[in-house]
Amino acid sequence: MIAHRTYQLAMRARALTLSVATTGSVQLSATATGYARTTGSFLTDGFLPGMDLVGTSFTNAVNNAAKTIKTVSALALACDGCTVESAGTRTLTVGLPTIREWENSEPTPTAPVPTRPYVREQYLPGAPARQITLGPLGQLEALPVYELQLFLVPKLGILAARAYADGLLALFPPRLALSVPAGDSLQVRSDSGPSVRQLLQDPRGWAVLPVTIPFRVRTPNSL
Amino acid sequence: MTFESDIDAFRQKLEQRRRDLFVGVAVETLRSIQLGSEITGAPGQPVDTGVLRASWGILFEEPTVALISTNVVYAPLIEEGIGPHGPLQLRSQVGGFHSVLLTQAGFPRIVEHVARQVGAA
Numbered sequence: 001m002i003a004h005r006t007y008q009l010a011m012r013a014r015a016l017t018l019s020v021a022t023t024g025s026v027q028l029s030a031t032a033t034g035y036a037r038t039t040g041s042f043l044t045d046g047f048l049p050g051m052d053l054v055g056t057s058f059t060n061a062v063n064n065a066a067k068t069i070k071t072v073s074a075l076a077l078a079c080d081g082c083t084v085e086s087a088g089t090r091t092l093t094v095g096l097p098t099i100r101e102w103e104n105s106e107p108t109p110t111a112p113v114p115t116r117p118y119v120r121e122q123y124l125p126g127a128p129a130r131q132i133t134l135g136p137l138g139q140l141e142a143l144p145v146y147e148l149q150l151f152l153v154p155k156l157g158i159l160a161a162r163a164y165a166d167g168l169l170a171l172f173p174p175r176l177a178l179s180v181p182a183g184d185s186l187q188v189r190s191d192s193g194p195s196v197r198q199l200l201q202d203p204r205g206w207a208v209l210p211v212t213i214p215f216r217v218r219t220p221n222s223l
Numbered sequence: 224m225t226f227e228s229d230i231d232a233f234r235q236k237l238e239q240r241r242r243d244l245f246v247g248v249a250v251e252t253l254r255s256i257q258l259g260s261e262i263t264g265a266p267g268q269p270v271d272t273g274v275l276r277a278s279w280g281i282l283f284e285e286p287t288v289a290l291i292s293t294n295v296v297y298a299p300l301i302e303e304g305i306g307p308h309g310p311l312q313l314r315s316q317v318g319g320f321h322s323v324l325l326t327q328a329g330f331p332r333i334v335e336h337v338a339r340q341v342g343a344a
Contacts, residue, residue, distance in 0.1 A: 101310075
């Protein structure tokens with residue numbers, strides 16, 4: 001039978017794998033004003049002001065914690081909240097904003113603040129399910145929509161916002177099939193594919209960019 | 224009756240059904256956005272003063288182009304559920320957010336539904 005809970009969790013799990021920018025495993029140091037490298041380029045790697053990054057393999061936990069990029073140059077990223085740490089093999093990545101407001105839940109891990117991006121989830125069950133094949137165990141089809149509203153740091157232009165949105169579009173291409181319980185199928189639609197909607201200004205301070213992912217689910221009718 | 228007249232009658236019948244299908248789909252799409260639809264699952268526009276709901280209209284610009292629109296400035300905020308204080312809480316007893324989105328997602332079903340009604344399916 002139609003199980004929207006399962007479908008929503010499958011879409012959420014996919015969204016959590018978003019990767020917008022990464023240094024890969026390289027030599028990185030932390031400075032009082034952010035992060036630094038001596039080779040390669042943060043610009044080439046896709047980092048942009050307003051993105052939410054996390055570090056891995058830094059000794060000091062605060063350098064691994066999520067923080068928002070203020071400025072970017074080839075060899076330096078400016079962020080608040082770093083502690084000086086000498087160079088070592090580490091990774092910086094930008095994925096789905098780390099402040100997340102899942103549907104009907106409080107934002108985690110902290111309340112949103114306009115200096116940080118955050119993401120809000122909405123699941124729309126969409127067109128009512130109907131049986132599309134005949135007889136016992138006929139296929140029920142529903143057309144839900146999974147929406148992620150990206151709340152982005154204002155007055156930083158469109159680049160970071162578009163990078164997040166484009167990353168999500170690439171993560172949910174039309175015809176992508178996700179694993180759901182045996183007998184069911186979940187596929188991103190191609191007749192009305194994923195899209196990015198109008199950028200809105202939230203008067204609280206954020207720029208809001210909704211990304212919508214229509215998908216089709218099919219499941220055998222138990223009758 | 225001649226072969227030519229049969230073909231001409233068939234052409235006229237097809238043209239009539241095309242027009243019926245196009246107009247029917249446009250009207251049903253407007254209904255889905257404005258009032259909600261059991262076909263698409265769209266909730267329709269929420270109502271406080273009724274200005275937003277009443278503002279939606281349809282304009283047949285060309286024989287095959289229909290423009291469904293509103294001139295209410297806060298319509299995009301209602302569509303997305305984003306208001307002056309962040310995400311909106313729905314207070315209206317009718318309607319909801321994302322009616323345009325859900326209508327778009329359910330559009331193939333609108334076409335299918337109207338096609339059956341006009342005998343084009």
